[in-house]
Amino acid sequence: MTSRPRAEDLQRYEPEGGMLSNAVAAHGFVSCVSLADDVLLDIAGQTRQTLAYIDHCLRVAGTDRGHLVQVTIWLSDIRHREAMNAVWTEWLGDAPPPARACVEAKLGNPRYLIEITALAALKSHPAA
Secondary structure, three states: OOOOOOHHHOEEEEEEOOOEEEEEEEOOEEEEEEEOOOOOOOHHHHHHHHHHHHHHHHHHHOOOHHHEEEEEEEEOOHHHHHHHHHHHHHHHOOOOOOEEEEEEOOOOOOOOOEEEEEEEEOOOOOOO
16 A cells, blocks of 8 residues: 655645645656636636646646646637547647546536646656
């Protein structure tokens, strides 16, 4: 049985008002969360912004999309899936595809069309 990570074993990136951190690294992995900055954009625009911020969080933690393990995508309307997938495929490029789920959900603000969480292996960890 493994022990729970101690607070000093966790690296938190870009905390927002004590409510959340946009990325947390522990045990050789980093978990990131992202929403679009501009809620007036269509699904393609919001997806691009959301994925760009995932890239940023991964970079800050010292890894990249080539080390993605798992991604969960929440769409406000599942009918956005095709347009989102077009942007996703372009963004992923030649990187190995992670395990991925895409579901419809009511997001915290009705103007958000997409939210993404991503789990990636850290490059500097021996298992990466």
